[in-house]
Amino acid sequence: ETGVTQSPTHLIKTRGQQVTLRCSSQSGHNTVSWYQQALGQGPQFIFQYYREEENGRGNFPPRFSGLQFPNYSSELNVNALELDDSALYLCASSIGRGGTDLYGYTFGSGTRLTVV
């Protein structure tokens, strides 16, 4: 059983550029959630995808968008990058849209994005 994998692991972009981050969910999981973790802060919820549809969104502007594919992998796209977008981007896969049992909620190791 494979875990959650994210790519790339590190990325440097210039302000104003666009970036796509990828996440492969754990086998058997149909839900992917994305989080942004700035330095010294806890992760903040960006949005969640369940069966290819957005299922909840945090307080992030529309230039943060996403996709989920039929195999439940997901992409996070950020347009018009700003310096404050520099952060660790984490995805987590799980089974189902919600619930409070987090033992099946698995994080990937993240993509570290630096905007210069």
Place this chain on the structure above:
Amino acid sequence: RKEVEQDPGPFNVPEGATVAFNCTYSNSASQSFFWYRQDCRKEPKLLMSVYSSGNEDGRFTAQLNRASQYISLLIRDSKLSDSATYLCVIPGTGANNLFFGTGTRLTVIP
């Protein structure tokens, strides 16, 4: 008011010490609570859950105080390997997202 608030620390303690972290939450309807551990530049990993008054797992004890709306994590007999950031986590109302605290940094000193 933030959904979850933690003392960021840092906490520097000697090996063998007992250390406790607190976390306050704003939503009195919250039913489940979690502590995650995050090592430097790594992803968060689930450490413990708390659904009622408390939970104990070896040297780690998590407690819940609903009246005061806080949860705590107690680590006894601290080891060097306990050095990490400990994040308090509460599911959102829709249960499709998680609210994380800022994390409390612990360093265990030889």
